[in-house]
Amino acid sequence: MDNYLILNTLDYPILSLILILPLAGAVGCLFLRNERTLKIWGLTVTLATAIFSCQLFSRFNPATSRYQFAELRNWFPALNLDYVVGVDGISVLLVLLTTFIMPLCILCSWRHIDVRLREFLIVLLLMETAMLGVFVSLNTVLFYIFWEGMLIPMYLIIAVWGGPRRDYASIKFFLYTFTGSIFLLVAIVALYVTTGTFFIPALMEPNYPFPFQMWIFLACALSFAVKLPVYPLHTWLPAAHVEAPAAGSVILASILLKMGGYGFLRICLPIAPAATLACMPYLIGIALISIVIGGYLALGQSDIKKLIAYSSVGHMGFVTLGIFLLSEQGLKGALLQMINHGITTGALFICVGIIYERTHSREIDHNAALAMKMPRYVTFLGLFCLASFGFPGTNGFVSEFLVLIATFAKYPLAGAAAILGAVLAAAYMLRLLQKMIWGRSDGHGLPEQDRDGQRTLWDLDLREMVTLGFLAALVLWLGLYPRPLLTIMDRSVVHLLEQVEAGTAVVEASAEKFVEAPRTVNPGL
Amino acid sequence: MHTMISGKLLLVPLIPMATALLVMAARRKPNLRETFSIAGAALTFLIVLSLLPRVLAGGTWSYELVTLYPGIAVKFHLDGLGMLFAGTSSFLWIAAALYSIGYLRGLKEHAQTRFYCCYALSVGAGLGVALSGSLFTLYLCYEMISIFTYPLVMHHQDERGYYGGRKYLIYLMFTSKAFLLPALALTYVLCGTLDFSVSGIMHGSFPPGSDTTLVTVTFLLFLFGFAKAGIMPLHTWLPDAMVAPTPVSALLHAVVVVTAGVFSLCRVMLSLFGVQLLSQTGLGLFTAYFVSFTIIVASVIALTRTDLKARLAYSTVSQLSYIVLGVALLTPRAITGGLLHITNHAFAKITLFFCAGAIAVASGKKDIREFGGLGYRMPFTMIAFALASLSLIGIPPASGFVSKWFLSMGATDGHNVVILAVLMTSSLLNAGYFVPIVLTAFFGSPPVGEPVASGSLERAPFIVLMVAPLCICALISVLLGIFPDLLLRIVRLMTGG
Incomplete structure (x- = not known):
């Protein structure tokens, strides 16, 4: 296993620590009474996790594609099952995204959540552990446990603290993702039966026969495609987003959707390279459809949250596109797009939460003409909307452009379709901005005071400024200086491409052999 | 030809941006606000002027701010063409800043702070276009112009103002997303970089033997992508943007916007494609x-x-x-x-x-x-x-x-x-x-x-x-x-x- 792992050299087991911290925090919530104390406790725990995870960034060795900060403990020797965690250049970025988004989730529900606060925080912290677990586990069983572990907390967030149609939305979310996961479980079992190991890097080694690869690929891809989501498996997303509370939407958009992309990168591509290559044209097609349909549907929405939800379908289409172009720029663009989408869409959902707290409406027309009343809010909203449609100088541009370059280099016509998506993105985002900032002067604007004479529209307070300011800084930083991220992911992405290429080459060779001597069985199995 | 690497170049687009901040800070004191606006304009012009002697002597200025990805960088480069635009633009800004005071006060216009602020930002972005040393920088600043000028075009915020503003933004954003963005991507695919060629106007960045069809497509995308240049049939935003106050029309028609459009097109033709490739094809x-x-x-x-x-x-x-x-x-x-x-x-x-x-x-x-x-x-x-x-x-x-x-x-x-x-x-x-x-x-x-x-x-x-x-x-x-x-x-x- 040492070929794959670089064991943790820090003084403490950092990955286990960031897994346990939120879990311990959730237990701690049980003993706290005061609401304010609870919130501060939740914030402290998530912030501590974020601060510890900074070590992953600063101590990361970008010169290797092996899994770093790894921990290996015997767990269930009879099944050849170990507790093994580690991060490479792909997962470390997603771990960082998760740990940094979580404190913001707590900050943005400061005023929003007024019932069952303790339970809300517990669920949120459990969610964090589960999400981090998916990104760090190097073992299909652990992966699956955490994967399923996300399902229940997210279901609860929507079902308990959601909007009026929360039952419908939460059940839909549960059914869609759970159906996907079943297939994932089947694939994991099949892989174990074939190879006798759960260790993900070891599973990437053998060259499975093509039909087996195909089944594995399809089973996993279905599960990941639902999460991503790609058209036509996306319909749970708008429902879930609209009903979920702000923090739920942020988690859903920023992190949960990334699970799909991560799954493709970690499981599908390296374990089933030949199948990946065979399915490439179809997935590129689906990605393009997602980009265009997502953008088109977003254009027609009057509900801000729905608009952003459909925009996510389009943006994640760029991720799918980038991944399945199977080129360095495409993969880097896709990975960067996952991070960027996490930041900008998370920020947009926080913005929606902020305005919803004030006006209790998510209709664009009810939230029009805010420029004079909430200038600071409008400034942030403007920046995030621009970032969302890939305005140059913001983070969205870099990733979108990398994917576009990769597309044009391989299939110029597919590039044209992707451009259509980019045009639509600019259209719906500018439409949203125009209406929310200035609106039309036909009396839709909100009165500054409601019936009881209370001020309904107040500009951002310090807490909200900090939340959005942090994200805005990230937007501009990654927009102009994405180098550190690109450096971190470089080796792992190149390695992944090598794996795919090697895998396809071997299978092609053995397929030829298969034609020549049909009775030879692949000795690798 | 000697190139001077100097951060001074950054001052040219940054001073207008700083002016915008000062204008915003002085929003409650109109006299101070307008003093800032004029002082910022004058200072910008002086800095551009101080860069002139070296350019006249046949040298250039250059400064690379940051590289996003190999071949995609924010970098500034000042040569004769850029000097022409930067000098014109920064001088006309002084005139426009003076004129605006008379116009806005004479008509008692609303939202004057927003006006001055956006004006300064637009000029800053325009100077960024003038000084851009790579296609990415040019695109970045070009897009910033569109965003910063939008509030100016719809300044009156009435039915016609919104109509003109919407049309303005739709034309400029649509063309830049639908044509410029793929043109950038194709350029990168063909050249491996988005930097402009600095070896004179004869030879551009395209390597010899590039696929003629792709080069042609890229060129046409650029031609239609720079809608600010007002080439028919993508010109109709210009007459409709006339609803804006006159100083804004001056900004659109002389100081920054259309000038940036034609400048970008000239820059792309001369420094990216090069005379030789354009005449060959x-x-x-x-x-x-x-x-x-x-x-x-x-x-x-x-x-x-x-x-x-x-x-x-x-x-x-x-x-x-x-x-x-x-x-x-x-x-x-x-x-x-x-x-x-x-x-x-x-x-x-x-x-x-x-x-x-x-x-x-x-x-x-x-x-x-x-x-x-x-x-x-x-x-x-x-x-x-x-x-x-x-x-x-x-x-x-x-x-x-x-x-x-x-x-x-x-x-x-x-x-x-x-x-x-x-x-x-x-x-x-x-x-x-x-x-x-x-x-x-x-x-x-x-x-x-x-x-x-x-x-x-x-x-x-x-x-x-x-x-x-x-x-x-x-x-x-x-x-x-x-x-x-x-x-x-x-x-x-x-x-x-």
């Missing part, structure tokens, strides 16, 4: 014929408009294509003429718009047919208008003559009778829509029913603040015609002629 000549259509048709439309600003808007559409035409002819003299016209047109057109605004504020008149007798009530304004008209028609000694002279020479060099005919026809048409305005103002009779009034309209303090800058611009417009040497020297740094 025949794309240069194609562009020349293509924009000839715009030159003629826009002039004809201008003839039919009686609203002064609308007529000026179509005149802009026509004149911009002169610039593109000159560069597209690809001969040194034609390029010289085209590039000279960037500055010459900007000075003349800002004068004309300032006049239109001054007339509207002082007399409330917008329709040309009502201008009878105006020449005696606003003599300075109308004389300046006449001078600027001369420049755009191309009559010596005004500066437009010089650029049109070089353009004609360029067309003759290529033995291209068609282009020569286009230039001559267009000059006649220009005369056709400018001369009647001046004639009516001085020799026409006041409209029927208007009470006979006498006395100058140019005495009120706000009007003086408007008339002074427009007189200066008109004067410079003429001086550039009498002493074209400085501009010629700058332009020849590019063309080498």
